[in-house]
Amino acid sequence: MNRSETTRSFTMATWLGWQVESNWTDPFLFAIYVIIKPLASAAILVVMYSIITGGAYESPLFPYIYLGNAFYTYVGAVMAGVSWAVIDDREHYKTLKYMYIAPINIPFYWLGRGVSRFLIGTVAVIVILTAGVLFLNVPLDLTQVNWGLFIVSLLLGVTMLAMMGLILASITLMVAHHFFLIGEAVAGALYLFSGAIFPLEVLPAWLRPIGYAMPITYWLELMRRSLIGDVAQAFPTLAQYSNLQLLGILLGLTVIFAVASVFTFRWCDYRARELGLIDRVSNY
Amino acid sequence: MTHFAIETKDLSRIYKIRGNKKEKQIRKELVALENVNLTVERGELFGLLGPNGAGKTTLIKILTTLLAPTSGWARVAGYDVTQHPNLVRPRINMVSGGESSGYGLLTVRENLWMFSQFYGMPSKEANQRIVELLKMVGLEDRIHTKSSDLSTGLRQKMNIVRGFLTDPEVLFLDEPTLGLDVGAARDVRKLIRTWVDTSPLPSGEGKGEGRRTLLLTTHYMVEAEELCDRVAIINKGRVLACDTPANLKRNLQRDAIFEIETSPLNGLTSQILQDQPEVKKAALTDIEGGARLELILKEEAALASVINILTQKEIKVKRLTKREPTLEDVFMDLVGQKMEEVEKEEAPHAG
Ligand SMILES: Nc1ncnc2c1ncn2[C@@H]1O[C@H](COP(=O)(O)OP(=O)(O)O)[C@@H](O)[C@H]1O
Numbered sequence: 001m002n003r004s005e006t007t008r009s010f011t012m013a014t015w016l017g018w019q020v021e022s023n024w025t026d027p028f029l030f031a032i033y034v035i036i037k038p039l040a041s042a043a044i045l046v047v048m049y050s051i052i053t054g055g056a057y058e059s060p061l062f063p064y065i066y067l068g069n070a071f072y073t074y075v076g077a078v079m080a081g082v083s084w085a086v087i088d089d090r091e092h093y094k095t096l097k098y099m100y101i102a103p104i105n106i107p108f109y110w111l112g113r114g115v116s117r118f119l120i121g122t123v124a125v126i127v128i129l130t131a132g133v134l135f136l137n138v139p140l141d142l143t144q145v146n147w148g149l150f151i152v153s154l155l156l157g158v159t160m161l162a163m164m165g166l167i168l169a170s171i172t173l174m175v176a177h178h179f180f181l182i183g184e185a186v187a188g189a190l191y192l193f194s195g196a197i198f199p200l201e202v203l204p205a206w207l208r209p210i211g212y213a214m215p216i217t218y219w220l221e222l223m224r225r226s227l228i229g230d231v232a233q234a235f236p237t238l239a240q241y242s243n244l245q246l247l248g249i250l251l252g253l254t255v256i257f258a259v260a261s262v263f264t265f266r267w268c269d270y271r272a273r274e275l276g277l278i279d280r281v282s283n284y
Numbered sequence: 285m286t287h288f289a290i291e292t293k294d295l296s297r298i299y300k301i302r303g304n305k306k307e308k309q310i311r312k313e314l315v316a317l318e319n320v321n322l323t324v325e326r327g328e329l330f331g332l333l334g335p336n337g338a339g340k341t342t343l344i345k346i347l348t349t350l351l352a353p354t355s356g357w358a359r360v361a362g363y364d365v366t367q368h369p370n371l372v373r374p375r376i377n378m379v380s381g382g383e384s385s386g387y388g389l390l391t392v393r394e395n396l397w398m399f400s401q402f403y404g405m406p407s408k409e410a411n412q413r414i415v416e417l418l419k420m421v422g423l424e425d426r427i428h429t430k431s432s433d434l435s436t437g438l439r440q441k442m443n444i445v446r447g448f449l450t451d452p453e454v455l456f457l458d459e460p461t462l463g464l465d466v467g468a469a470r471d472v473r474k475l476i477r478t479w480v481d482t483s484p485l486p487s488g489e490g491k492g493e494g495r496r497t498l499l500l501t502t503h504y505m506v507e508a509e510e511l512c513d514r515v516a517i518i519n520k521g522r523v524l525a526c527d528t529p530a531n532l533k534r535n536l537q538r539d540a541i542f543e544i545e546t547s548p549l550n551g552l553t554s555q556i557l558q559d560q561p562e563v564k565k566a567a568l569t570d571i572e573g574g575a576r577l578e579l580i581l582k583e584e585a586a587l588a589s590v591i592n593i594l595t596q597k598e599i600k601v602k603r604l605t606k607r608e609p610t611l612e613d614v615f616m617d618l619v620g621q622k623m624e625e626v627e628k629e630e631a632p633h634a635g
């Protein structure tokens with residue numbers, strides 16, 4: 001791997017991704033997009049929660065759900081951000097073939113294209129968490145946060161999501177038609193299986209293995225534990241694991257996904273060139 | 285390493301076309317390229333001339349590592365495109381005409397600068413070259429215009445500049461002047477010729493390493509004839525002839541080529557004319573108030589028998605001219621039809 005090639009692929013893609021993402025003629029609208037949208041989705045969840053539980057905000061279930069939902073923002077942002085670049089370049093800007101023949105590293109280019117959504121996602125997460133602390137008594141005390149665990153888990157988790165994004169991007173290369181929202185669709189489907197808004201025990205037993213195989217499940221648990229301590233006690237899902245064990249599992253699954261992403265990319269890249277899909281444009 | 289800029293050996297490409305929902309089982313195969321053997325020297329401006337659907341774009345896609353060949357191999361700048369795409373890519377660039385690609389929300393300068401950065405060009409050098417090239421195609425006053433605000437023609441010019449910007453060893457232009465107005469097409473042709481002729485090496489070094497090579501495809505006869513050092517004529521996936529325009533026409537030099545304008549044809553077909561022993565090829569085109577006949581005759585005397593047939597059919601001759609052969613005639617001689625006719629036949633199948 002040529003370092004300067006990967007570096008320039010990533011940095012220029014980041015630049016491009018930011019230009020594309022922040023292309024709002026009106027900064028006010030951009031602010032709404034970045035701030036109001038995540039707040040609105042959190043509000044829906046809170047309303048549903050209060051209806052179902054009769055407003056039991058003191059229950060440990062509430063911070064569990066609230067934090068799970070907040071950090072789940074990253075899942076959609078990173079996975080969709082990375083994989084969307086394929087569709088955008090091929091269908092909309094018609095530049096995918098020119099990127100392809102350029103001396104760049106395509107996976108690093110895609111990762112770079114996802115950075116801006118990651119940053120916007122970060123703003124969203126901060127906004128949601130702040131609102132939770134200020135208005136909903138989410139028990140988040142910055143002096144009690146396990147910062148070391150938080151930072152390591154966050155970095156590892158984002159890497160894991162980026163690898164999942166690469167897998168989606170590679171698949172997108174193969175299935176041009178009508179797969180516009182593959183990133184969002186996968187993120188939406190996994191929402192229910194990764195313990196974001198309810199513990200895995202709520203799922204029928206035969207669906208639970210999906211949750212246990214998903215690195216997102218362990219990552220969300222780590223984010224919660226690092227921020228508000230041992231909420232796990234309230235829910236037995238992962239209670240038997242220590243923080244370190246959870247980190248180990250997350251690391252292992254991340255490595256597996258990273259290896260899988262390399263092979264998926266190689267195979268899809270090969271097939272796409274066999275089939276002539278790189279510059280295929282859907283006829284709408 | 286070979287000294288050829290481009291080399292192909294028995295290169296073929298078959299597209300598998302899946303039937304629509306009703307006839308899913310039926311899988312058609314379309315031979316887009318069949319045993320193409322070409323060599324392009326470094327320093328050459330090489331043209332691929334052929335009607336729509338001939339396989340030109342398919343060939344360019346294979347040579348630029350976007351598409352895998354079904355069989356055979358191709359080398360570009362000395363490297364096999366299938367085995368070493370990563371060695372080919374830094375040495376090439378490509379632009380397709382007739383499409384408006386690019387990031388509309390970026391300015392012309394930003395679009396071009398970004399691509400230069402993907403190729404690892406020093407930023408300052410890139411910016412200088414962007415200005416130079418934009419001047420050459422008359423786009424310098426739009427350097428800060430968002431590319432979405434450009435007309436399709438100007439966008440195409442911007443993309444052509446993108447191809448030249450990285451100063452590749454081998455540049456591929458797929459129908460570079462397609463859809464451009466006369467003036468813009470002239471600017472682009474001039475840029476093409478100038479770029480190939482101003483080699484980074486001192487002049488007089490002959491054809492070899494360091495010389496710029498350009499392969500373009502076109503279905504404009506004149507473009508191939510006036511611009512290219514050598515031309516390969518391609519039809520239905522096969523290269524029918526490959527030589528300098530002058531040599532290609534030389535084979536027709538001994539023939540006599542006539543253009544006749546007549547009154548309506550009264551059922552005359554090209555076959556009737558071609559059945560005459562001295563008539564090599566005949567093409568008929570309907571024009572306003574009559575028809576145009578283009579004839580390739582083995583010798584001038586054969587004209588008499590043609591006139592005879594016309595008289596029998598009560599077709600009036602309005603104008604008769606003898607002309608020098610063009611590449612259009614070469615194509616007709618090779619294929620038996622004019623290029624427009626081939627395109628009309630292909631049109632219903634084109635997807
Ligand atoms: N992706 C594809 N799938 C199936 N057939 C294709 C595809 N691309 C091109 N073709 C067919 O292959 C033939 C050659 O096409 P192309 O290389 O685009 O020709 P040209 O560029 O000379 O017009 C045409 O008959 C075209 O319809």
Ligand SMILES: [Mg+2]
Pocket residue numbers: 337340341342458459
């Ligand atoms: Mg074409």
